[in-house]
Amino acid sequence: MIPSAFLAPQVIFALATGAGRAAIAIMRASGSGSALILGALCGSLPAPRRASLRTLRHDDEILDQAMVLWLPGPNSYTGEDGFELHLHAGPAVIARVADALTDLGARPAEPGEFTRRAVQKGRLDLLQAEAIADLVDAETESQRKQALRQADGALSRLYDSWAQRLRLVLAHQEALIDFPDEDLPAEVEDGLMTELTALRNEMDAHLHDNRGELMRQGLTVVIAGSPNVGKSSLLNVLSGTDAAIVTHRAGTTRDAIAVDWVLEGVRLRLVDTAGLRETEDEIEAEGIRRALFHVKQSDIVLHLIGPEESVETLQEGEIPVRTKIDIAPAPPNMLGISTRTGEGIVALRQLLAEQVKILTAGSAAPPLTRARHRAGIQDAAAHLDQARTTLWPELRGEELRLSMQALGRLTGRVDVESLLDAIFGQFCIGK
Numbered sequence: 070m071i072p073s074a075f076l077a078p079q080v081i082f083a084l085a086t087g088a089g090r091a092a093i094a095i096m097r098a099s100g101s102g103s104a105l106i107l108g109a110l111c112g113s114l115p116a117p118r119r120a121s122l123r124t125l126r127h128d129d130e131i132l133d134q135a136m137v138l139w140l141p142g143p144n145s146y147t148g149e150d151g152f153e154l155h156l157h158a159g160p161a162v163i164a165r166v167a168d169a170l171t172d173l174g175a176r177p178a179e180p181g182e183f184t185r186r187a188v189q190k191g192r193l194d195l196l197q198a199e200a201i202a203d204l205v206d207a208e209t210e211s212q213r214k215q216a217l218r219q220a221d222g223a224l225s226r227l228y229d230s231w232a233q234r235l236r237l238v239l240a241h242q243e244a245l246i247d248f249p250d251e252d253l254p255a256e257v258e259d260g261l262m263t264e265l266t267a268l269r270n271e272m273d274a275h276l277h278d279n280r281g282e283l284m285r286q287g288l289t290v291v292i293a294g295s296p297n298v299g300k301s302s303l304l305n306v307l308s309g310t311d312a313a314i315v316t317h318r319a320g321t322t323r324d325a326i327a328v329d330w331v332l333e334g335v336r337l338r339l340v341d342t343a344g345l346r347e348t349e350d351e352i353e354a355e356g357i358r359r360a361l362f363h364v365k366q367s368d369i370v371l372h373l374i375g376p377e378e379s380v381e382t383l384q385e386g387e388i389p390v391r392t393k394i395d396i397a398p399a400p401p402n403m404l405g406i407s408t409r410t411g412e413g414i415v416a417l418r419q420l421l422a423e424q425v426k427i428l429t430a431g432s433a434a435p436p437l438t439r440a441r442h443r444a445g446i447q448d449a450a451a452h453l454d455q456a457r458t459t460l461w462p463e464l465r466g467e468e469l470r471l472s473m474q475a476l477g478r479l480t481g482r483v484d485v486e487s488l489l490d491a492i493f494g495q496f497c498i499g500k
Contacts, residue, residue: 080106081178081186082170084163085153094158096166098175099151099183106173107139107152115139125154127169133162147183148190188481195481196225199439203285210334211284211429215438223435224442225480227275231268231449232476238264239469242462265457272450276443280429281436287329287336288428289366290421294373299392302408303373304328304341307418333422335429340367369424371417374403388424390417442479449475 080100086093098106108114115121115137125132136155145151156162167177184201187193193201200219207213241261292300308328326341372387376397391399392406394413399405404420406413437443452472456465476482 080170080175081182082167082175083178083183084167086158091158094156094163096154096156096163096170097151097183098153098170099145099147099149099186100175101150102174103150103152104139104141106170106175107137109173110154110169111137117141120155125166125169127172132166132169133157143190143192146192147186148192149186194222194225196228196442196479197222198481199441200224203438209284209287209331209336212336214334215281215284215436218435219438224438227435228476228479229482231271232473232482234264234268235469235473235476238268239466239473242466242469262457265453269450269453269457272446272453275434275437276446276450278434278436281438282440282443283368284335284429284436285438287338288368288425289338289340290369290371291340291342291367292371292373293342293387294392295375295378298373298375298378299406299408300341300373301326303371303392303406304339306408306411306414308339332418333425335425337421337425368428369421388420445475445479449473 080098080102082096082098085095085097104114110125110127110132111123112126115123117139120136120138122134123137124134125137133156135157138153138155140146140151140153142149142151154166156166171177181198181202184193184198188195188198197220200216203212204216204220207216238261292303294300304326308330328339328341330337330339370384370387371390372384373390373392376391376393389403390406391403392408394405395407395410399413404413404416406417408414437446449472452468452475456468456472459465459468
């Protein structure tokens with residue numbers, strides 16, 4: 070047992086691997102007393118960053134034979150001294166090692182505490198930390214790529230470049246304030262306003278680029294149309310499930326049915342809706358109201374049209390699809406499908422893939438990914454608008470400082486503490 074004077078209350082630990090039956094479980098720890106605790110378990114410290122097979126002991130008891138990694142700071146994930154124990158994944162082994170770590174003065178980590186410490190030590194900024202959380206949660210290829218790009222600092226570099234340009238503008242503005250009697254060139258004022266306008270336009274373009282939020286949250290594809298036109302059948306065929314009940318009776322679907330589906334590396338939510346028609350049935354009318362709501366909130370609408378229907382009811386932006394072409398062929402220039410024979414389904418998938426690419430394609434600039442980022446840029450842009458319109462130089466300078474602070478809050482360069490709990494509380498325990 071380590072004497073109480075050497076206990077390390079700053080050391081945190083957590084299981085970094087998921088629950089369930091597995092061969093290996095990784096217990097990670099971080100904090101200024103990690104060397105003492107690891108030495109107590111292993112007898113001596115392994116060479117830094119080299120895996121070493123050790124017998125873990127505590128209170129004269131063998132806990133496990135584990136692969137051990139000693140990770141001294143500052144070149145570690147958190148920037149602190151830390152270690153990893155690659156244990157056999159039996160629940161009894163994990164529990165006994167956790168008890169030993171607690172006996173030696175460590176404590177279980179809070180959600181996101183490892184990454185929070187990395188931010189506090191300057192190893193990551195807030196945008197990169199959020200990207201780590203997105204990477205852990207990534208379910209599709211597009212989400213993985215986007216999270217990796219943000220974790221590499223793409224979004225941080227964009228916002229930092231804006232902040233640096235604002236600093237230069239503010240320096241020129243301060244010169245105009247401090248030396249009002251000097252004959253400063255008119256180009257100083259003109260250049261200042263030109264740069265503010267350019268920055269505002271870049272922020273506006275960034276705010277209108279919703280690729281990041283679409284890829285992170287997924288796109289919504291609504292299947293709409295009149296009753297008994299084949300909406301539920303198409304949902305089942307595209308998703309490869311029997312999520313929706315299919316009958317010949319019109320009005321079977323009363324509420325929206327949603328199924329997740331991945332296409333071209335992007336997560337889609339397919340939504341089957343109630344058939345659109347006039348009805349006296351109170352329950353069916355509520356289903357139709359909800360169907361219209363989903364249509365308004367959707368990214369893509371597939372409007373299915375039966376063999377006896379016209380296309381006059383289409384709304385702008387909806388994609389018309391003729392169904393049941395095994396009964397009657399589709400008219401020229403309209404995609405037709407048959408869920409019974411499978412005809413046209415491949416073409417419909419290709420059409421959807423093209424729409425997904427259009428919606429998620431954009432400029433080379435990194436996109437917004439979270440509502441927090443959008444709110445921060447909107448705040449920065451609002452202060453730029455005030456700076457461009459105010460006639461008082463001192464007020465313009467203050468608005469420029471407020472705009473810089475809004476950008477700084479996004480990366481964590483300023484005013485970090487008020488954001489940490491909200492951000493890292495969404496993390497899993499071992500991250």
